[in-house]
Every structure is written in C-alpha cells, then in structure tokens.
Amino acid sequence: MLAGCPYGFQGGTLPNVKTVAIMPFDNDTPEPRLTAEVSEAVRQALEGRLGLRLATEARADAIVRGRVVRYDPDVPQSVLAGVGQARVTKRKVLIIVDVEIVNQREGTTVWKRQGLSVDGDYDPPAEQEGRKAALAKLVQQIVDGAQSQW
Amino acid sequence: MPTALGPASRDSAAQWARATLPRTPALIRFRWHYQDERVKYAGRGTVRIQPPDSLRFDYVGPLGLGSGAAVIIGDSVVWADPDKDFRSLVPAVPMLWAAFAMVRPPTEQAAVFGAQLEQRVVWQFAQPADTLAYVATPPDSARRGGMLEAEWRRRGKLVARSWARLDTLAHPASARIDFADAAGKTGGARFELTVVAFDTAQVFAPVIWRSRR
Numbered sequence: 001m002l003a004g005c006p007y008g009f010q011g012g013t014l015p016n017v018k019t020v021a022i023m024p025f026d027n028d029t030p031e032p033r034l035t036a037e038v039s040e041a042v043r044q045a046l047e048g049r050l051g052l053r054l055a056t057e058a059r060a061d062a063i064v065r066g067r068v069v070r071y072d073p074d075v076p077q078s079v080l081a082g083v084g085q086a087r088v089t090k091r092k093v094l095i096i097v098d099v100e101i102v103n104q105r106e107g108t109t110v111w112k113r114q115g116l117s118v119d120g121d122y123d124p125p126a127e128q129e130g131r132k133a134a135l136a137k138l139v140q141q142i143v144d145g146a147q148s149q150w
Numbered sequence: 151m152p153t154a155l156g157p158a159s160r161d162s163a164a165q166w167a168r169a170t171l172p173r174t175p176a177l178i179r180f181r182w183h184y185q186d187e188r189v190k191y192a193g194r195g196t197v198r199i200q201p202p203d204s205l206r207f208d209y210v211g212p213l214g215l216g217s218g219a220a221v222i223i224g225d226s227v228v229w230a231d232p233d234k235d236f237r238s239l240v241p242a243v244p245m246l247w248a249a250f251a252m253v254r255p256p257t258e259q260a261a262v263f264g265a266q267l268e269q270r271v272v273w274q275f276a277q278p279a280d281t282l283a284y285v286a287t288p289p290d291s292a293r294r295g296g297m298l299e300a301e302w303r304r305r306g307k308l309v310a311r312s313w314a315r316l317d318t319l320a321h322p323a324s325a326r327i328d329f330a331d332a333a334g335k336t337g338g339a340r341f342e343l344t345v346v347a348f349d350t351a352q353v354f355a356p357v358i359w360r361s362r363r
Contacts, residue, residue, distance in 0.1 A: 023194070024193075024194045024195075024196075024208075024210040024217070026177075026196060026208075027208050027217075027219065027358075028354075028355045028357065028358055029357065029358070030357060030358070030360045030361055030362040031362055032208065032217055032218045032219035032231045032232075033217055033218075033231075034217075035208060035210050035217035035219075036210055036211070036215060036216050036217035037217075039210065039217075069355075073362070
C-alpha cells in the first residue's frame with residue numbers, strides 16, 4: 001500500500017473501489033455485437049489490467065455503465081489512385097463510447113468519459129481486425145483514465 | 151380464457167391497445183431468463199419503444215457473452231442480428247409486446263370480440279389463422295399493480311401464454327411467457343423478464359432502427 005494515499009488504493013485501482021459490476025452498454029449503433037464486445041473490453045481493462053474483481057450489481061463497490069454512441073466501420077485510410085477510379089487499400093473502424101464508473105457506496109462518479117473515441121486500421125474486408133484493434137485501444141484508454149484518478 | 155365474449159368495436163379495441171403504449175419514447179432495462187428442454191440462458195436486455203409501433207430489442211447473454219438486437223415495427227421483424235438467436239429467444243412478436251404489457255391493435259382482417267368483467271377487460275382478436283386474446287386487470291386501490299395476460303392460438307392450438315405484471319404507475323414490472331410444446335400443451339420453452347428501469351428521458355438516435363447488413 002502506498003504511504004500517504006488518502007484512499008488506500010493499491011497500484012492501478014480506482015479510489016475505494018475493489019469490486020465492480022459491468023452493466024451492458026446501451027447500443028446506439030446498428031452493430032448488435034458491439035454490446036458484448038465493448039463489455040468484454042471493459043472487463044479486460046478493469047479485471048485483467050486494473051485488478052478489480054467482478055461482483056453482482058447488488059454487492060459491487062462500483063458499477064460501470066455506458067453507451068456505444070457510434071460505430072463507423074469503413075472510414076477510408078489510404079487510397080491508391082488509378083485511372084478513372086481510386087482504390088481504398090486501408091480502412092479503419094471508429095468506435096465512440098461514453099463510459100462512467102460510479103461508486104455506489106458513496107454515490108459519486110469515480111471516472112467518466114463522454115465521446116471516448118478509438119479506432120483500428122484494417123485491410124478490407126477484414127473489418128473484424130480493425131474492430132479488435134479499436135477495442136484494444138479502448139482497454140488501454142480505460143486503464144489510463146482510471147489510473148489518472150490517483 | 152373461457153369467457154363469453156360478444157362482438158366489439160375495432161375502434162374501441164384499437165383505442166384500448168394504443169393506451170397500453172407509453173406516450174413518449176421509453177427505454178426499458180430488464181433481466182431475462184430463458185429455458186427450454188435443452189438449454190437455460192440468462193442475461194440482460196433493453197427495449198426502446200418509439201410509439202406508436204417501433205421497438206428495438208437488445209440483449210446480452212450470460213456473463214456478457216454474445217449479444218444481439220432486433221428491430222420490430224408493428225408485428226414485423228424488420229431485422230434481427232443474429233437472426234437465428236433472436237427468433238429462438240422471441241418466437242412470437244405479439245407476445246414480446248405483451249411481455250412489456252403493450253398490445254398491438256387488431257389487424258383489418260381480425261374479428262374483434264370483447265367483454266368487461268368487473269374490473270377486468272377482455273379482448274379477443276381473431277384472424278383467419280391466429281387468435282390473440284388479452285385480459286387486462288388495472289392497478290387497484292390497494293396499490294397493487296395491474297396485470298396483462300395474453301394468449302396466442304394458431305388454428306385453435308395454444309402457441310403461447312404470457313403474464314405481464316405492471317407496477318402502480320402502469321409500467322411493466324415483470325413477465326413470463328410460456329410457449330406450448332408441439333402437442334399444444336404448456337411446458338415447452340419459458341421466457342421470463344424482470345424490469346430494472348423504465349426511462350422516459352431518452353432520445354433515440356435514428357441510426358438505431360437501421361440494419362447494417
């Protein structure tokens with residue numbers, strides 16, 4: 001435990017939060033699979049990287065909730081000019097989410113980000129690869145954001 | 151629903167059905183549980199209702215594994231993704247509406263019957279193949295919530311029966327749908343839900359109604 005820390009956190013966790021419940025994110029996009037994929041990214045960040053334990057909503061210190069606001073699967077990244085037509089050789093997916101971690105015991109918002117934007121490149125048509133890269137960035141952004149609460 | 155029903159006005163039935171819908175867009179969060187002879191699943195979901203006839207249904211499977219969504223307009227599934235998962239979870243669209251204590255108005259082809267039994271209202275919409283019957287019990291003075299029971303028969307054979315409980319604000323609180331087995335007896339699949347939030351402060355992005363496939 002770090003000396004002088006008012007919250008008594010251990011490396012990488014959120015203040016006064018040891019257990020979390022992850023609520024399914026609302027999905028405002030036409031891609032239904034993102035609900036589960038974003039939840040899994042959030043779980044990886046909180047459990048796998050920050051060392052928090054998952055708990056039920058009734059027992060958890062904090063709940064994580066959010067919304068998948070936008071999913072753009074085919075943003076052109078690089079274009080090869082040709083005679084009479086151009087060819088897109090690389091695209092990226094763009095995912096925008098709102099995330100909030102609420103300490104339910106204290107009724108306070110521990111961390112909140114609106115319009116958190118992540119992207120991932122892919123070679124068409126391997127959209128899934130781009131999505132995987134974007135979700136890996138989401139994991140990292142959540143970890144970085146949570147750690148900035150120190 | 152063994153009740154003597156008389157012919158009734160389609161307009162009255164449609165008016166009653168419309169009154170079961172929320173007046174403004176509403177988002178309903180719920181926990182669900184599904185079981186049949188082979189499998190048991192549980193998870194969470196949301197439905198977004200855009201009156202008068204649009205519904206988006208999102209669900210997440212156990213432990214957040216797997217998710218899907220569907221858009222329904224009226225009695226039609228506009229899209230479902232993954233299609234197979236949605237149709238096994240929700241085999242009957244009118245019963246999905248009924249699970250949230252909402253009723254689709256009778257179609258033009260339906261013969262409409264109704265009765266008022268003390269506090270309860272009974273409606274039956276009989277189409278050439280399908281008959282839908284509803285019994286609505288309003289919240290009472292003892293602050294107990296109401297109930298909407300629904301029954302769907304196809305060519306006389308029971309397909310599904312549902313019970314949706316309402317809270318004292320007439321919002322859906324919980325529901326159970328029993329699907330009949332091949333012999334038309336209850337005891338086939340069962341879908342249960344418990345509402346955890348009813349939110350009317352939502353604004354729905356137009357993109358949620360579109361399919362990307």
